Amino acid sequence: xxxxxxxxxxxxxxxxxxxxxxxxxxxxxxxxxxxxxxxxxxxxxxxxxxxxxxxxxxxxxxxxxxxxxxxxxxxxxxxxxxxxxxxxxxxxxxxxxxxxxxxxxxxxxxxxxxxxxxxxxxxxxxxxxxxxxxxxxxxxxxxxxxxxxxxxxxxxxxxxxxxxxxxxxxxxxxxxxxxxxxxxxxxxxxxxxxxxxxxxxxxxxxxxxxxxxxxxxxxxxxxxxxxxxxxxxxxxxxxxxxxxxxxxxxxxxxxxxxxxxxxxxxxxxxxxxxxxxxxxxxxxxxxxxxxxxxxxxxxxxxxxxxxxx
Amino acid sequence: xxxxxxxxxxxxxxxxxxxxxxxxxxxxxxxxxxxxxxxxxxxxxxxxxxxxxxxxxxxxxxxxxxxxxxxxxxxxxxxxxxxxxxxxxxxxxxxxxxxxxxxxxxxxxxxxxxxxxxxxxxxxxxxxxxxxxxxxxxxxxxxxxxxxxxxxxxxxxxxxxxxxxxxxxxxxxxxxxxxxxxxxxxxxxxxxxxxxxxxxxxxxxxxxxxxxxxxxxxxxxxxxxxxxxxxxxxxxxxxxxxxxxxxxxxxxxxxxxxxxxxxxxxxxxxxxxxxxxxxxxxxxxxxxxxxxxxxxxxxxxxxxxxxxxxxxxxxxxxxxxxxxxxxxxxxxxxxxxxxxxxxxxxxxxxxxxxxxxxxxxxxxxxxxxxxxxxxxxxxxxxxxxxxxxxxxxxxxxxxxxxxxxxxxxxxxxxxxxxxxxxxxxxxxxxxxxxxxxxxxxxxxxxxxxxxxxxxxxxxxxxxxxxxxxxxxxxxxxxxxxxxxxxxxxxxxxxxxx
Numbered sequence: 001x002x003x004x005x006x007x008x009x010x011x012x013x014x015x016x017x018x019x020x021x022x023x024x025x026x027x028x029x030x031x032x033x034x035x036x037x038x039x040x041x042x043x044x045x046x047x048x049x050x051x052x053x054x055x056x057x058x059x060x061x062x063x064x065x066x067x068x069x070x071x072x073x074x075x076x077x078x079x080x081x082x083x084x085x086x087x088x089x090x091x092x093x094x095x096x097x098x099x100x101x102x103x104x105x106x107x108x109x110x111x112x113x114x115x116x117x118x119x120x121x122x123x124x125x126x127x128x129x130x131x132x133x134x135x136x137x138x139x140x141x142x143x144x145x146x147x148x149x150x151x152x153x154x155x156x157x158x159x160x161x162x163x164x165x166x167x168x169x170x171x172x173x174x175x176x177x178x179x180x181x182x183x184x185x186x187x188x189x190x191x192x193x194x195x196x197x198x199x200x201x202x203x204x205x206x207x208x209x210x211x212x213x214x215x216x217x218x219x220x221x222x223x224x225x226x227x228x229x230x231x232x233x234x235x236x237x238x239x240x241x242x243x244x245x246x247x248x249x250x251x252x253x254x255x256x257x258x259x260x261x262x263x264x265x266x267x268x269x270x271x272x273x274x275x276x277x278x279x280x281x282x283x284x285x286x287x288x289x290x291x292x293x294x295x296x297x298x299x300x301x302x303x304x305x306x307x308x309x
Numbered sequence: 310x311x312x313x314x315x316x317x318x319x320x321x322x323x324x325x326x327x328x329x330x331x332x333x334x335x336x337x338x339x340x341x342x343x344x345x346x347x348x349x350x351x352x353x354x355x356x357x358x359x360x361x362x363x364x365x366x367x368x369x370x371x372x373x374x375x376x377x378x379x380x381x382x383x384x385x386x387x388x389x390x391x392x393x394x395x396x397x398x399x400x401x402x403x404x405x406x407x408x409x410x411x412x413x414x415x416x417x418x419x420x421x422x423x424x425x426x427x428x429x430x431x432x433x434x435x436x437x438x439x440x441x442x443x444x445x446x447x448x449x450x451x452x453x454x455x456x457x458x459x460x461x462x463x464x465x466x467x468x469x470x471x472x473x474x475x476x477x478x479x480x481x482x483x484x485x486x487x488x489x490x491x492x493x494x495x496x497x498x499x500x501x502x503x504x505x506x507x508x509x510x511x512x513x514x515x516x517x518x519x520x521x522x523x524x525x526x527x528x529x530x531x532x533x534x535x536x537x538x539x540x541x542x543x544x545x546x547x548x549x550x551x552x553x554x555x556x557x558x559x560x561x562x563x564x565x566x567x568x569x570x571x572x573x574x575x576x577x578x579x580x581x582x583x584x585x586x587x588x589x590x591x592x593x594x595x596x597x598x599x600x601x602x603x604x605x606x607x608x609x610x611x612x613x614x615x616x617x618x619x620x621x622x623x624x625x626x627x628x629x630x631x632x633x634x635x636x637x638x639x640x641x642x643x644x645x646x647x648x649x650x651x652x653x654x655x656x657x658x659x660x661x662x663x664x665x666x667x668x669x670x671x672x673x674x675x676x677x678x679x680x681x682x683x684x685x686x687x688x689x690x691x692x693x694x695x696x697x698x699x700x701x702x703x704x705x706x707x708x709x710x711x712x713x714x715x716x717x718x719x720x721x722x723x724x725x726x727x728x729x730x731x732x733x734x735x736x737x738x739x740x741x742x743x744x745x746x747x748x749x750x751x752x753x754x755x756x757x758x759x760x761x762x763x764x765x766x767x768x769x770x771x772x773x774x775x776x777x778x779x780x781x782x783x784x785x786x787x788x789x790x791x792x793x794x795x796x797x798x799x800x801x802x803x804x805x806x
Contacts, residue, residue, distance in 0.1 A: 162418050163410070170400045170411050177398040181412040182383050297401060 008250070008257050010136045013145045016249025018043070018207040020148055022227035023234065023241040024155050025072075025199030031159060031236060032192030033172035035300035037094030038079055039200050040224025041101030045071045046204025048105040051215035052112050059118060064209055065144075065202065072201015073194055075101065080193035084186055087302035098224070106217045114216060119209035120144055144206050151199070156238040168192055172296035175303040185303045203227070222275065229278045233285055235294030244281075248274055311374025313338045313500035314469060319358055319368035326739050328354040329365070330524035336502060336517075338468075341495045343515035343532065344504045347544055348598045348765045351524040352504045353395075356471050360392040361385035372469070391467025393458045395474045399446045405429065406442035409461045425464070432460050436490050452483040459490075470494065471502045476510060477599070488514040506544075506597055508537045508803055522546050538800065545767055545799035555791050556751075556775045559588035560623075562759035563728045568618030569783075570604045577616070578604045580783035586728070586759040586776075591750065593774025594763045595798055601783035602763045603645065606732040609761070610642045610650070611635050622728065636665060639727030643717055643734045645763075651717045652705045659687040659701040662720050690719040695745065711742025718749050729753055732763045747773055767802075771795060 022039055029036040046068040053067030054060065075097065082093040120142035123129075128139040159165040170178040171188040179185055207223065208215055226248060234240035255270045285293070314336045321329040329351050336342040346352045357363045359370065361382040370377055372388050379385050385392075399408050406425045415421025426442040433440040438456045446454060455475060462470060472491070476484035492514060495501050505511060511518050512532055520527040520543040527543045563586040570579040578601040586592040596602060607613035609620065611632035620628045622638055630638075644650035652661050663672050663683045671686075673679035687701045694715045699708055708716065714734065721729065731750060735743040750773060754760050764770050770777055777793040778785045779801040787801040 163415060163421065166403075166407055166411065166418070170403065173402060174398070174400045177400050177408075178411065180382060180398045182414075183411070 004257065004261065006133055006136055008253055010140065011253040011257070012246060012250045013141050014211050014249075015252040016245045017145055017148050018203040018211065018223060019227055019230060019248050020152065020242055020245035021203035021206065022200045022224060023230040023245060024152055024238055025196035025203065026227055026231045027234070027236055027238055027241060028155060028159070028168075028192050028196035028199070030231060030299055031172045031296055032168050032189045033175060033296055033298040033301065033303070034080075034083060034189055034193050035090040035094065036079070036193065036196065037091055037228060038075070038097035038101070038224075039227050040220055040222065041098035042072050042075045042079075042197055042200040043204030043207065043220045043224045043227075044098075044101045044105055044218065045075050046201030047208035047219060048109055048112075048204075048215060049201070050205030051115075051117060051208045054117055054119065054209060055112060055115060061120065061209070064119070065205055068205020068209075069198045069202050072198045072204070075201070076194050076197020079197065080190045083302065084189045084193060087304065090300050090302070102218055109215065109217060112215050114214060116214050117209060119213045120206070142210055144210060152238055152242055159238065169296070171303075172298055175298050175301075179303075189303075200224070200227075226274060226278055229282055232293065232295075233281050235285075236296060237294070248277065251277055312336065312371075313373060314359070314502075315371045316355070316359065317369045319355060319370075320366045321354055321358060321363055322366060323737075326737065327524050329358070329368075331368075332521065332524060333526040334519055335529065336469075336500050338500050339495055339498055340516040341491055341501045341503060341514055343511035343518040344502055344521065345506065345508070345511055345518055345540060345544060346521035347506060347767065349523075350521040350544075352521055353473055354524075355521070356392060356473065356502065356504060359385065360390050360471065386465055386467070389466055389468040390471070391462030391465055391469070392471040393455065393462060393473065393475060395477070397454050397458050399454055399457065401447040402445060404443050404445050405440060405449075405457050408446060408457060409442075409464055412461050413465050428464050429460055432463055436460075436493065438490075451478045452480075452487075455479070455487070463494075468498070469500045469502070471504065473504045474506075475503070476505065476507065484510070506803065508540050511540070512537060520544055537803075538796075541799045541803055542796055544803070545795055547795070556589045556591060556754045558590040558775060559757065561585050562588045562623060563761065564619075564621035565609075566619050566621070568605070568608065568620070569616040570601070570608050570613060571616060572604055578783050579608070579615070582618075582780070582784050584761075584778055584785055584788075586761050588727075588757050588759050589754055590775045591754050591760040591762055591773050593770035593777045594761065594780050595767055595770040595777055596765070596780035596802055598765045600780050602732065602765075602780060605780075606642075606645065606730060606763055609640070609730045610644065612650075633668075639725070641721040641726040641729050643714075643721055643729065643731040645732035645736065647710075647713055647717060652713060654704075654706040656705060657702045658691070658696075658699050658705060658708070658716060659683045661705050661716060662687045662690055665720060666723070690716075690723070694719040694749070711738045711745070714738060714742065714746060715749075718746060722749060722753050725756060726753065726758045729758050729760045730763070731760065733765060734762070735764075735766065735769060743769075767795070767798065771798070 022043060026036050026039055049071030050064045050068035054064030057063040079093060079097050082088045083090045122140045122142055125139045129135045131139065159169060167178065167183045168188050171183060171185055175185050204220065207220065212219060230241055230244040230248065233244045251273050258265055258270060312335050316334040319329050319332045332351060332355050334355060344352050354363060358365045361379045361384055370379065377388060400411065406422055406429065409429060410421050410425045415424060429440055429442045440456060440460065475487060479487060488510065491501050491503065503515060515532045517529060518532050518535065518540065519529040520540060522544060566583045568579055568582045569577060572578045582601065582605065584592065594602065604613060608615045611630060615628065619626055622640065627635060627638065648654055666672065667678065672682050684701045691699060696712045696715045699712055705713060734746050738746065750760055750762065762770065762773055771793055775791050777789045777798060779787045779798055781802060781804065789797060
């Protein structure tokens with residue numbers, strides 16, 4: 001039993017980190033007032049690009065990771081052009097990008113499909129890694145798990161303890177006030193979408209290179225949507241997004257564990273669990289938060305300056 | 310000494326309508342200068358030109374004797390001009406310090422918070438405010454938010470402070486306190502411009518007063534030695550009332566008794582209002598905006614439930630009727646906000662024209678709408694109402710304000726309406742369109758409709774109405790027959806009940 005639990009906890013970060021990076025990226029987007037529903041698509045493209053660059057570069061992990069980030073940048077720049085520059089409907093544009101990403105990766109993905117990759121490997125910290133329980137849980141993760149800690153801290157610090165971060169939040173809460181204060185709404189929003197998109201792309205790349213270690217069509221399986229829900233659950237706060245990601249990662253990590261020990265639970269029920277929990281969590285948040293959702297005031301609203309005629 | 314501010318021959322038009330017509334304004338350091346006028350007189354437009362939000366079509370401005378072309382809000386700020394808008398520009402979930410910091414750039418976060426908090430504390434001390442820099446905007450009262458706006462502007466180095474209707478959101482006590490603060494600021498050498506339509510406020514607290522009317526400057530006078538009646542006269546002017554035939558009024562059609570209603574924020578704005586409109590009569594409801602007109606119009610439309618009171622049509626109670634039933638009984642609306650209540654922007658002219666009568670069988674059955682009938686009737690209406698440059702399938706979004714309003718009228722006046730509620734029917738329209746709208750309302754009256762005209766444009770009310778009622782703080786404070794005495798109406802509108 002102890003071994004079961006230790007294994008479960010040790011496996012949780014691999015599943016939690018993609019959700020964490022994606023939801024942190026989305027928080028940057030949405031704090032600037034851009035409703036980003038294309039996380040699923042950006043993750044998919046990130047996963048695909050990560051694997052392709054990794055394989056084609058001769059298994060260079062750093063390049064694969066950078067490829068995922070670059071793919072996230074490109075797709076989110078397209079999204080930012082649509083919703084920030086052209087001021088299109090953010091919901092429609094987001095969903096369109098999801099289908100575009102799914103179609104595109106399916107169309108050109110064949111040569112790289114189902115080719116197992118080594119990807120991220122567990123770091124061996126010598127003595128530390130052999131400590132019972134802790135060694136397996138804390139000192140035997142891969143690099144990205146460790147890297148995600150400073151990433152989250154930096155994003156939190158940027159958003160809540162820096163001047164540009166404050167401007168970014170002002171743009172998402174009350175663009176009129178930010179505009180009057182001389183903040184460029186377009187610059188802030190474009191920057192937020194692209195930066196957040198890079199993180200979401202990275203999340204996808206990590207998913208393919210660390211969790212599944214393989215590229216399969218539509219392999220994100222709704223994790224982008226779960227990240228969108230996580231942001232709501234986290235009330236747009238990075239710290240709470242980490243907790244939420246661990247919760248969902250934990251559930252995902254449990255599925256192969258349960259199957260491994262041979263418990264007779266229907267497979268489809270297990271696969272459905274993350275989504276069921278998403279529903280439950282969102283309902284819970286809706287019931288509990290009487291003080292509003294904590295959503296940025298101008299979320300989803302394109303900004304058009306009062307006519308300065 | 311040079312004037313703090315001198316604005317000469319400022320012209321600004323919106324869509325061919327003159328908002329400012331060679332307006333002049335001059336103020337000095339060390340004074341509180343009241344800027345008085347009715348709604349739409351051009352007060353706020355003039356100040357928006359000053360603080361860089363509007364670019365004037367013509368005119369000159371000098372600050373402290375030096376002529377400037379103000380390029381935008383940040384340029385104005387650099388010149389020491391700061392405006393506290395009627396709608397505060399504050400970020401709700403931010404703290405006071407963060408809001409001040411947003412408007413006044415700091416280098417680093419930690420030092421910035423410290424500097425700004427210190428500055429806020431110092432200024433609040435001087436002005437007698439109690440402001441906690443760490444408090445969040447959404448947790449403090451409106452009066453406190455206003456103080457934050459003032460502190461924000463002053464910390465940006467403003468010496469020329471403009472306050473747009475600052476007391477409209479305050480209680481009497483808070484207002485008195487604010488006005489004392491403003492006087493203290495002026496004594497320290499600042500120039501404070503107070504935009505308002507409250508005579509009492511200006512007389513008690515301003516040193517000089519400039520009065521504006523329909524985009525022009527009427528006069529600048531010293532507050533001392535000027536009476537409220539003088540100012541009211543200057544505000545409402547002496548424009549002649551045209552002598553069109555009065556209506557032949559018949560029996561009472563619309564009867565409103567003891568109506569009270571609340572605004573969305575729970576404030577009771579219609580307070581015991583009673584009035585009757587007869588068939589063949591235009592009843593003009595004059596008043597300064599925000600005295601309950603909007604809520605009254607919504608209650609009559611049936612989109613807002615009244616708290617108490619009754620509405621009667623031809624003797625039967627219609628207080629609780631659904632908008633659709635009211636329409637069937639012949640109650641028609643020309644709403645103030647055309648784009649929200651009057652028309653569906655993305656639909657065609659024809660669809661909009663037909664929309665209210667689709668259920669009546671005029672255009673075919675529920676399952677089969679005859680586009681041909683819609684097209685024919687709409688074309689006829691476009692011709693009758695002289696809506697040029699529009700076809701049946703033009704998207705309403707593309708119509709000019711005047712044509713859109715004529716389309717609303719064409720639809721609402723179709724058939725023989727019993728009651729027409731027209732709220733600011735000519736707001737934002739040019740002279741020609743105004744005249745057309747007025748003609749149509751008169752024609753409807755002559756057919757026997759009871760017309761309730763709610764308008765903030767005094768000229769319109771005086772010209773059209775057979776009876777003028779004045780609304781002030783949610784109730785009728787006086788009714789005058791035609792021709793109504795302009796100055797008496799002005800006094801009633803501006804008086805404090």
